[in-house]
Amino acid sequence: MLPIMTIYLSVGKGGFNSYNEVIVVQSLLNQHLAGNGKFRAHFFERGGAPVPTTGFLAEDGNCGPQTELAIFCFQHYVLRWSEARSDGRVDPDGTTWTALNGNIAYSKMPTVDANGVMVEVGNAITNI
Numbered sequence: 001m002l003p004i005m006t007i008y009l010s011v012g013k014g015g016f017n018s019y020n021e022v023i024v025v026q027s028l029l030n031q032h033l034a035g036n037g038k039f040r041a042h043f044f045e046r047g048g049a050p051v052p053t054t055g056f057l058a059e060d061g062n063c064g065p066q067t068e069l070a071i072f073c074f075q076h077y078v079l080r081w082s083e084a085r086s087d088g089r090v091d092p093d094g095t096t097w098t099a100l101n102g103n104i105a106y107s108k109m110p111t112v113d114a115n116g117v118m119v120e121v122g123n124a125i126t127n128i
Contacts, residue, residue, distance in 0.1 A: 001030075004057075005023055005024050005028070005101060006024075006092075007021040007025065007090065007092050007097065008092055009019070009021055009092065010089055010090065010092065011024075011025040011063060011067075011071075011089065011090045012025070012063060012067065012068050012071045012087075012088045012089035012090050012091055013033045013068045013071070013087060013088035013089050013098055014087075015063065015083040015089050015090070017063040018062035020061070022061045022062065022063045022067065023060075023061045024059045024060050025063075025067070025071070025090050025100065026058070026059045026060070026061075026067055026070075027059055028100045028101060029055050029056070029057055029067070029070045029071065029074060029100065030055075030056045030059065032052050032074060033055075033056040033070070033076070033101065034055070034056065034058070036078065037078065039055070039073065039074065039078050040077070042073050042077040043056070043069065043070055043073045045071060046072075046073055048066060048069055048070065048071055048073070049066060056070070057070055066068050068088040069088070069094065071088045071089065071090055072086050072087075074096065074099075074100065075087070075088070077094065078099065079095065079099055
């Protein structure tokens, strides 16, 4: 489980982007990139470039194009938002922040047919 942290101002595209809060978001994004291979692949397919120190995003407090891209990809791939809804910004107490900070559990939920036989396992998002 990821550590619970707090931001008070928005981070990302059009956000306030205070230095310390950007570092918190970059750190959480790096943890998700390290732990979720499909999210990581989506980030690199969209033009994400690894940095030597972390392997993913520089944790430098600068909310540049790579951080905005990682937020967008997190929203699009992990939260399964449409490209139109994915805005590349993390708002305090918003869905993206809640998911980044580990307050939404991702679990494998079975899909069953009419006879109760499991036919596939997919991702579900459950508020905890």
